[in-house]
Amino acid sequence: MRLLACLALLLLSALPAAAAPLTIRVGYAGPAPGGTRYVPGLAGIVAAERYIEREIAGDPDLAVEWVFFKGAGPAVNEALAGGQLDFAFMGDLPSLSGRAAGLDTRIVMATNARDALYLVTTPASSIKGLSDLKGRKVAQFRGTSTHLASEGALRRAGLTSRDLQVYALDDASALAALAAGDVEAVLGKALFLTLVERGQARVAWSSKGDPRAGPSNHLLVAGAFERAHPDLVARVVKASVRAAAWASNDANREAVFALWEKSGTPAAVFRADYDGQRLAERLSPLIDDLLIDTYREKAARARDLGLVRRAVDVTGWFEPTYLNAAIRDLGLAGTWTRYGADGRPLGS
Known part of the structure; x- marks a missing residue:
C-alpha cells in the first residue's frame, strides 16, 4: 500500500501545475x-x-x-x-x-x-471671458488633459498661463479654493458646475460646440x-x-x-x-x-x-x-x- 501511495504521489507531482488566472x-x-x-x-x-x-x-x-x-x-x-x-x-x-x-x-x-472645458469664477468676479484672466488668480490641474485644453484656450485668447497667477491644484483643492474665494477662477471640467448649481460660482466661458477646444x-x-x-x-x-x-x-x-x-x-x-x-x-x-x-x-x-x-x-x-x-x-x-x-x- 505504501508503494502504491508513493507512486500516486509521484504521478501527481509530475502533472503540470494549474495555471493561475x-x-x-x-x-x-x-x-x-x-x-x-x-x-x-x-x-x-x-x-x-x-x-x-x-x-x-x-x-x-x-x-x-x-x-x-x-x-x-x-x-x-x-x-x-x-x-x-x-x-x-x-x-x-x-x-x-x-x-x-x-x-x-x-x-x-x-x-x-469631445469633453467640455469651463471657465468658472466667483459670483462677484468681473471676469467675463478668457481675455479677462490676465493677472488673475486662477486654479489649474496641471499634468492632466484639462491642463492642455486650458493652455490651448488661453492661447486662442492671446494669453498663456504665465500671464496669470496660476495655482496648481487638483480638482478637490480647486473646488475648495474657489468656494472660499482664495482663487478668482478655475479652468476645469464639469465638476466645477457643482458650485454653479449651489450659487457659489458662475460660468464665464465654455468650450461646448468646439470639438477641438476641450479635453x-x-x-x-x-x-x-x-x-x-x-x-x-x-x-x-x-x-x-x-x-x-x-x-x-x-x-x-x-x-x-x-x-x-x-x-x-x-x-x-x-x-x-x-x-x-x-x-x-x-x-x-x-x-x-x-x-x-x-x-x-x-x-x-x-x-x-x-x-x-x-x-x-x-x-x-x-x-x-x-x-x-x-x-x-x-x-x-x-x-x-x-x-x-x-x-x-x-x-x-
Whole structure:
C-alpha cells in the first residue's frame, strides 16, 4: 500500500501545475469615492456596470482588477512604466507625456473625445471671458488633459498661463479654493458646475460646440499586453463599445446621469454639462480623422508649451482595428458620426 501511495504521489507531482488566472489590470486616471467604481464618463459606465467582467464571465482563467489613481494621469503613467497596468482610461496630455517618454502604448478607442472645458469664477468676479484672466488668480490641474485644453484656450485668447497667477491644484483643492474665494477662477471640467448649481460660482466661458477646444479622453493598452493577448484586447474593447452604445442612447440619458451621480457629483451638474448636446456626440468611441488630427495638434501644443520634453509623433499610435471589429460585430454601424479633420461630418 505504501508503494502504491508513493507512486500516486509521484504521478501527481509530475502533472503540470494549474495555471493561475490571468488578471486584466485596468487603470482610471482619477479617484473613485470610498473604494467604489463610481466615476464620471464612459469609464464610469464600464467600471460600475462591470462590462469587462461580463464579457469574460464563464472563463475561470481570467479576472479583472480596477485601480483608480488619485494622482490622475501622471500616476497612471508611472504604473504603465512599471508594468503594473494593461489598460488605462485617461486623458490626452498624460498619454502624450508618456509617449514622449517612450511608453509603449496604443490608443484603441475614444471615450470622452469631445469633453467640455469651463471657465468658472466667483459670483462677484468681473471676469467675463478668457481675455479677462490676465493677472488673475486662477486654479489649474496641471499634468492632466484639462491642463492642455486650458493652455490651448488661453492661447486662442492671446494669453498663456504665465500671464496669470496660476495655482496648481487638483480638482478637490480647486473646488475648495474657489468656494472660499482664495482663487478668482478655475479652468476645469464639469465638476466645477457643482458650485454653479449651489450659487457659489458662475460660468464665464465654455468650450461646448468646439470639438477641438476641450479635453479628450481614451482607452489605451500597453503594447506588451496587446502583442501577447490581442484576443483579450478585442474582448475589452468590445465590452467598452457595448457600454458606449448604451450610454450614447439618449433614451438612457437620466439613467446615465444617475449612475454618474454616485461619483459624488449631482445629476443636475451632468444635465447642465450635456445640455443641448446628444450623448453620442460626447461619448463617441470612434477613432476618426478629427480625433487623430486633434491629438496631433495637441502634441505640437504640448511641445511648444514645454509640457513634454520632446516632440511627439502620433503616427501609428492609434489602433482602430479592435474598435471597428466590435462596431461591426455588435451591429452598431451608424450609431456615431464620423468626422473629417476639418470637423465636418464625413459624407456631408
